[in-house]
Amino acid sequence: MAKYFYIQVSDASHMGISGNGQKYRKDYLIFIAAVILILVGITIYSGIFPPASVVESYSMEHSDNWQYGIIDEGTIVMVKKVNNIDNVITYVQGRSDNSSSYGEYGNVILYHNSALGVITIHRAMFYLSWNGSNPEIEGYHNQSYIHIYNDNIIMEGIGYAHRNLIVNVSGYKGDSGFITVGDHNLATLSKDSPYYNRTYNAYYASDQSIWGIKPVSINEIVGKAYGYIPWFGLIKLNILRLEGKWPRQDYTNVPKYSYLDLSLSIIAIIGLILFPYKKTYNKLKGTLRNS
CATH class of the missing domain: 1.20.5 (Single alpha-helices involved in coiled-coils or other helix-helix interfaces)
Structure with missing residues (x-):
């Protein structure tokens, strides 16, 4: 049976x-x-794991609106390992060689910020070294926009707001490393703030001036940023927000329409995955054959 x-x-x-x-x-x-x-x-x-990082703050933004190629909150950047200082192109070097990334000259690096206890992603402006008690800037060859007055280093017309940056290096004697700046920080500091120098019409906008940290050494660098995936990091950031780990001052500064762009991107990706490519191809092929 x-x-x-x-x-x-x-x-x-x-x-x-x-x-x-x-x-x-x-x-x-x-x-x-x-x-x-x-x-x-x-x-x-x-050369590093994980090879990507989500940008959590607005210190590198150039506008209240999303802009292509700019590091906004929620942007995912790839991270490449840095083995020595020659792997990093600073603003000073990039301006001479016309090498830029994320809307400005030079590389953006990720480093361990000892003052905040977090990883900060900011632009490397110049590499500071010392010849005795005299500061030296890697890549400096009497460029007209750079002025050195004793321990004050002034760079004119910097960033998307074309402001003057001032760095007092008197507290860093003997300490070599990168001077770093957030693009947004330099552009938005007020003239009423203690970070404005009226004599030189310049701003103490470097991370070293704001947070009182030393120049970033090679050992503190996580890597340099490359590549660019907008919006998708907002998924992780909003999970952190639910856990109380994404500050209000950050999540209220997400560029306009970022969430709309994220939603449309997700819908487009799902559509591309589910689209019946073979069926459509066969139907089109049959139509052409019968015509």
Whole structure:
């Protein structure tokens, strides 16, 4: 009697059941494998894990509105390991070589901020070293926008607001490292603040001046930023917000329409994944054949 209950499984494929299932399973496996290969490739190139970081504050923003290529809150940047100071192009060097990233000259680095106990992502303005008691700027060759008055280093027309930056290095004698600045910080400090120098019409906007930290040494650098994925970091940041780990002063400064752009991007990605490419291709092919 058992023979009457025997079912030939292979017959199901002729009805289009297991065949389609196997096809979709294969497509998803190929997609997952491709994603894994891309992530492995990025990690190998970056030389660091994780090879990406989400920007949590607005200190690098250039506007209240989202701008392409600018580091806004919620931007995901890739991070490449830095082995020595030559791996970092500073603002001074970038301005001479016309090398820029994220809307301004020079590289943006991620480093351990000892004053805040967090990783800060800001622009490397110049590398400070010392010749005895005299400060030296790597890449300085009497550029007209740079002035050195004893222990005051002044850089004119810096950033998207074209402001003057002043760095007093008297407290860093013997300490070599990168002087760093947030693009937004330099552009928005008030003339009524203690960080404004009326004599030179310049702002003490460097991280070293604001937080009282030393120049960033090579050992403090996590890596330099490259690449750019806008908006998607907002997903992580809002999870942190629910946990009380994303400050109000930051989440209220997300550029306008960022959440709308994120939503539209997610919908577009889902649409691209679910779109019936083969069915559409076959239909189009049949239409052309019959025409």
